[in-house]
Amino acid sequence: xxxxxxxxxxxxxxxxxxxxxxxxxxxxxxxxxxxxxxxxxxxxxxxxxxxxxxxxxxxxxxxxxxxxxxxxxxxxxxxxxxxxxxxxxxxxxxxxxxxxxxxxxxxxxxxxxxxxxxxxxxxxxxxxxxxxxxxxxxxxxxxxxxxxxxxxxxxxxxxxxxxxxxxxxxxxxxxxxxxxxxxxxxxxxxxxxxxxxxxxxxxxxxxxxxxxxxxxxxxxxxxxxxxxxxxxxxxxxxxxxxxxxxxxxxxxxxxxxxxxxxxxxxxxxxxxxxxxxx
Amino acid sequence: xxxxxxxxxxxxxxxxxxxxxxxxxxxxxxxxxxxxxxxxxxxxxxxxxxxxxxxxxxxxxxxxxxxxxxxxxxxxxxxxxxxxxxxxxxxxxxxxxxxxxxxxxxxxxxxxxxxxxxxxxxxxxxxxxxxxxxxxxxxxxxxxxxxxxxxxxxxxxxxxxxxxxxxxxxxxxxxxxxxxxxxxxxxxxxxxxxxxxxxxxxxxxxxxxxxxxxxxxxxxxxxxxxxxxxxxxxxxxxxxxxxxxxxxxxxxxxxxxxxxxxxxxxxxxxxxxxxxxxxxxxxxxxxxxxxxxxxxxxxxxxx
Amino acid sequence: xxxxxxxxxxxxxxxxxxxxxxxxxxxxxxxxxxxxxxxxxxxxxxxxxxxxxxxxxxxxxxxxxxxxxxxxxxxxxxxxxxxxxxxxxxxxxxxxxxxxxxxxxxxxxxxxxxxxxxxxxxxxxxxxxxxxxxxxxxxxxxxxxxxxxxxxxxxxxxxxxxxxxxxxxxxxxxxxxxxxxxxxxxxxxxxxxxxxxxxxxxxxxxxxxxxxxxxxxxxxxxxxxxxxxxxxxxxxxxxxxxxxxxxxxxxxxxxxxxxxxxxxxxxxxxxxxxxxxxxxxxxxxxxxxxxxxxxxxxxxxxxxxxxxxxxxxxxxxxxxxxxxxxxxxxxxxxxxxxxxxxxxxxxxxxxxxxxxxx
Numbered sequence: 030x031x032x033x034x035x036x037x038x039x040x041x042x043x044x045x046x047x048x049x050x051x052x053x054x055x056x057x058x059x060x061x062x063x064x065x066x067x068x069x070x071x072x073x074x075x076x077x078x079x080x081x082x083x084x085x086x087x088x089x090x091x092x093x094x095x096x097x098x099x100x101x102x103x104x105x106x107x108x109x110x111x112x113x114x115x116x117x118x119x120x121x122x123x124x125x126x127x128x129x130x131x132x133x134x135x136x137x138x139x140x141x142x143x144x145x146x147x148x149x150x151x152x153x154x155x156x157x158x159x160x161x162x163x164x165x166x167x168x169x170x171x172x173x174x175x176x177x178x179x180x181x182x183x184x185x186x187x188x189x190x191x192x193x194x195x196x197x198x199x200x201x202x203x204x205x206x207x208x209x210x211x212x213x214x215x216x217x218x219x220x221x222x223x224x225x226x227x228x229x230x231x232x233x234x235x236x237x238x239x240x241x242x243x244x245x246x247x248x249x250x251x252x253x254x255x256x257x258x259x260x261x262x263x264x265x266x267x268x269x270x271x272x273x274x275x276x277x278x279x280x281x282x283x284x285x286x287x288x289x290x291x292x293x294x295x296x297x298x299x300x301x302x303x304x305x306x307x
Numbered sequence: 308x309x310x311x312x313x314x315x316x317x318x319x320x321x322x323x324x325x326x327x328x329x330x331x332x333x334x335x336x337x338x339x340x341x342x343x344x345x346x347x348x349x350x351x352x353x354x355x356x357x358x359x360x361x362x363x364x365x366x367x368x369x370x371x372x373x374x375x376x377x378x379x380x381x382x383x384x385x386x387x388x389x390x391x392x393x394x395x396x397x398x399x400x401x402x403x404x405x406x407x408x409x410x411x412x413x414x415x416x417x418x419x420x421x422x423x424x425x426x427x428x429x430x431x432x433x434x435x436x437x438x439x440x441x442x443x444x445x446x447x448x449x450x451x452x453x454x455x456x457x458x459x460x461x462x463x464x465x466x467x468x469x470x471x472x473x474x475x476x477x478x479x480x481x482x483x484x485x486x487x488x489x490x491x492x493x494x495x496x497x498x499x500x501x502x503x504x505x506x507x508x509x510x511x512x513x514x515x516x517x518x519x520x521x522x523x524x525x526x527x528x529x530x531x532x533x534x535x536x537x538x539x540x541x542x543x544x545x546x547x548x549x550x551x552x553x554x555x556x557x558x559x560x561x562x563x564x565x566x567x568x569x570x571x572x573x574x575x576x577x578x579x580x581x582x583x584x585x586x587x588x589x590x591x592x593x594x595x596x597x598x599x600x601x602x603x604x605x606x607x608x609x610x
Numbered sequence: 611x612x613x614x615x616x617x618x619x620x621x622x623x624x625x626x627x628x629x630x631x632x633x634x635x636x637x638x639x640x641x642x643x644x645x646x647x648x649x650x651x652x653x654x655x656x657x658x659x660x661x662x663x664x665x666x667x668x669x670x671x672x673x674x675x676x677x678x679x680x681x682x683x684x685x686x687x688x689x690x691x692x693x694x695x696x697x698x699x700x701x702x703x704x705x706x707x708x709x710x711x712x713x714x715x716x717x718x719x720x721x722x723x724x725x726x727x728x729x730x731x732x733x734x735x736x737x738x739x740x741x742x743x744x745x746x747x748x749x750x751x752x753x754x755x756x757x758x759x760x761x762x763x764x765x766x767x768x769x770x771x772x773x774x775x776x777x778x779x780x781x782x783x784x785x786x787x788x789x790x791x792x793x794x795x796x797x798x799x800x801x802x803x804x805x806x807x808x809x810x811x812x813x814x815x816x817x818x819x820x821x822x823x824x825x826x827x828x829x830x831x832x833x834x835x836x837x838x839x840x841x842x843x844x845x846x847x848x849x850x851x852x853x854x855x856x857x858x859x860x861x862x863x864x865x866x867x868x869x870x871x872x873x874x875x876x877x878x879x880x881x882x883x884x885x886x887x888x889x890x891x892x893x894x895x896x897x898x899x900x901x902x903x904x905x906x907x908x909x910x911x912x913x914x915x916x917x918x919x920x921x922x923x924x925x926x927x928x929x930x931x932x933x934x935x936x937x938x939x940x941x942x943x944x945x946x947x948x949x950x951x952x953x954x955x956x957x958x959x960x961x962x963x964x965x966x967x968x
Contacts, residue, residue: 043663043664043665044508044511044517044662044663044682044683045402045504045507045508045663046402046404047398047399047402048399048400048401048402048403048404048407049403049404053395053398053399056395056396057396057399057411059392060392060396060415060488061414063392063484063485063488064414064415064485064488065418066433067429067430067432067433067485068418068421068425068426068429070429070432070433070439071425071428071432074432083437083442084442119328122324123324123325123328124325126320126321126322126325127321127322127325127326129321130318130321130322132308133308133309133321134308134309134310134311134314134318134322135308135309135310135311136310136311136318145329145334146329148333149329149333151542151590151594152546152587152590153542153543153545153546153547153563153586153587153590154546155546155547155548155563155566155567155583156337156340156546156566156583156587157333157336157337159340159566159567159569159570159579159580159583160336160337160339160340160583161332161336162570163336163339163340163343163570163576163580164332164335164336164339167339179332180332182328182332183328183329183332183333184333186325186328186329187329190325202309215317240420244420244422244423246422246423246424246549247423247548247549250567251567251570261422261423261424264422264424264425264428265424265549268424268428268431268553269553272428276428280422280425280428283422283425284421284422284425287420287421287422288417288420288421290420291417291420295413503696505692505693505694505696506696506698506699508661508663508683508690508692508696509690509692509696509697509698509757510698510709510713511662511663511682511683511684512661512662512663512683512684512688512689512690512758513684513689513709513710513713513757513758513761514684514685514710514713514714514761515684515709515710515713516684516713519713523698523709524698527700528698528699528700
């Protein structure tokens with residue numbers, strides 16, 4: 030088998046194996062350099078032992094300590110977590126229900142309904158942000174964690190619904206009929222047959238919603254008030270006014286959280302695929 | 308799929324709560340700014356519905372037209388750059404050996420999951436006067452200077468002058484390309500992956516080179532993905548305001564910044580609402596054009 | 611007669627699997643040559659190497675007297691009809707056919723004229739403006755043929771071109787392909803897994819098994835003088851008897867088969883030791899009493915009769931658990947003579963059986 034692998038690697042490129050041509054490797058290299066150079070530099074310089082953080086002056090973890098001791102960052106991080114948890118909880122429940130309904134039912138105006146449901150995904154964030162600001166102002170709602178969370182729920186619902194619907198399209202309705210035929214009530218059928226099948230989609234949708242929420246800047250920017258600064262907002266003001274040394278450390282932590290969430294999502298998805306193939 | 312009438316209660320229980328939330332926190336706010344866009348501001352800063360089109364009219368004065376034009380050309384340049392970079396990348400991934408595909412796709416998608424502000428900030432660190440790029444140039448300059456000096460030609464290159472890379476339109480474009488490249492690559496990859504290899508082989512077999520095969524077969528057959536990617540990148544870049552805010556110069560204002568300004572410092576909500584609606588209409592126009600193109604090609608486009 | 615293709619000792623591996631091993635053959639000018647074998651035997655890989663889509667790991671491919679082993683497909687004087695036809699869905703029929711000419715640098719006007727002529731050749735006049743998805747399977751097939759032939763290739767390569775058509779249409783297209791090949795005079799190399807297709811169309815056939823070419827011969831040669839058990843079994847039906855050679859002389863050998871005694875058969879060259887004797891079902895004569903000529907005589911009982919319309923296949927148990935299949939023409943006399951459980955004598959002339967050594 031080992032010898033076989035070597036043979037495979039050394040065979041001449043076929044005419045359509047564009048991925049193996051030297052110029053293609055150069056394009057890969059250029060694109061990935063462009064995509065990763067700034068991020069890698071940012072992460073690397075979070076370990077830089079320098080006040081001004083311009084030139085590399087040695088490795089340190091001090092910036093992480095500073096970030097940890099920074100009360101404002103602490104508060105922003107806490108706010109982000111509160112908003113993301115609340116938004117994930119509500120949008121996962123509402124979005125999953127929508128996704129299941131769409132996978133299951135035919136109803137008049139379905140196509141139009143779906144276009145409407147996809148709108149929050151496609152319209153410019155700034156439009157949704159100012160619209161929500163105007164709306165909250167009209168209702169005289171004080172801007173804060175509540176308004177941010179309500180807005181995050183609104184833009185997360187369509188994403189969760191899309192993911193859950195994709196999952197439920199693979200559901201065999203005969204399973205549900207079989208359960209009912211065996212004497213199970215609707216509620217039992219839902220709990221023991223439908224939900225377990227939907228669960229991987231729901232978990233992926235929840236991870237999706239959480240990531241969207243802790244990453245969101247634009248809509249949060251318009252719907253936040255005093256005392257409800259989230260991590261992206263904090264980073265924004267740091268970038269605008271002064272860049273403290275702990276900036277890179279805070280950014281690296283946020284990157285690590287999202288990457289972990291995304292990789293977790295991919296892992297769930299691929300385990301799901303493997304199960305489906307079995 | 309069953310009809311909703313068969314299980315009304317279940318259907319409503321599943322659909323109603325989410326729909327209600329979206330109506331309240333999405334549709335009603337949009338309706339509200341649509342109303343604001345035809346309103347006037349009172350003396351006390353209150354908004355009075357007067358059904359005026361003056362706010363829209365103000366979008367067509369020269370200054371605003373200049374900003375709209377700038378937004379349009381920056382979004383176009385970003386789209387073009389994403390196409391030029393993204394098409395070969397998507398092609399390469401689609402035709403890469405099977406085990407490489409998923410890791411390569413993940414590498415393209417991962418930056419998308421990195422916070423928008425962090426990526427923008429990362430570009431500031433790269434592009435600023437004392438940024439990574441200028442540092443690298445300065446280092447190269449010093450080495451060159453030393454080399455010439457060793458040849459008996461001191462100060463041949465003159466003093467090092469850092470490039471002004473930040474706070475201009477190019478910095479905005481670079482950051483926007485960085486942000487939106489995955490939106491071009493992923494839809495293109497989806498169609499290229501499904502492309503029937505026999506069509507490409509037939510083209511080569513009939514004597515066409517790789518260039519002609521690309522132009523006459525690959526590009527037309529990947530039209531659906533090409534259209535999706537182009538429209539997606541264009542409307543996202545058009546509506547972005549963070550990049551211009553943080554990386555642009557004083558003249559790099561885009562429509563998103565102008566809107567944000569009306570709801571911030573300028574505090575002119577009716578005008579900001581009108582601008583938002585114009586941006587929304589532009590978005591819908593491009594989505595509609597894409598759907599139209601999709602339908603016309605529907606006869607052969609892969610589903 | 612000159613060779614337009616010479617394949618010399620070509621091998622190709624995919625990872626650890628050998629797809630083609632040491633394949634050698636020639637195709638002459640104007641010949642209809644078939645590569646025949648079960649799926650996975652390497653015939654398509656061999657064809658793709660001729661087209662230039664795969665590069666051989668060893669050996670040479672010579673087309674029109676020039677070594678083309680490493681030449682890319684767009685610079686080879688061969689064209690291919692794909693199994694799926696691979697018509698460009700975004701081009702009209704005429705554009706599809708003109709595509710290769712335009713790629714070769716011909717101006718639009720001449721290319722259109724040639725395309726129209728090529729379409730007339732495959733009887734598709736008036737279809738120029740249609741899109742491929744508006745055509746039937748047979749029409750698509752003809753467009754694919756026209757598109758490849760209009761390039762005037764030295765060799766036309768066809769990859770299972772009839773497999774996507776329904777049975778009736780396949781029969782018609784066989785005759786049409788032969789007619790077309792004769793009228794254009796271009797060599798065809800045809801890949802198929804269908805022995806009827808190969809036998810009825812090709813001038814010569816290479817039978818492949820597990821990456822190797824087992825035999826190259828004309829249809830009659832393959833059927834009547836297969837050189838191994840695989841070919842005999844793959845082409846048509848056959849009964850096999852294993853045994854040891856006891857005597858041989860003047861083209862005939864006597865084989866001692868366990869339980870059955872001495873059987874005679876024709877040999878292509880001198881044989882000895884363990885061999886296999888092969889008899890085609892239609893060469894077995896059935897009778898109610900033993901026949902007294904110098905051929906083989908066996909006795910058995912009919913266990914099953916399968917009626918096929920033009921013939922019937924009769925399965926006979928020779929008593930030792932071994933069965934033989936004979937076929938008889940349903941010509942009105944012989945067809946109804948046998949019933950299940952009839953006692954029957956089988957015989958064949960030495961010339962009707964063949965001794966195989968592999």
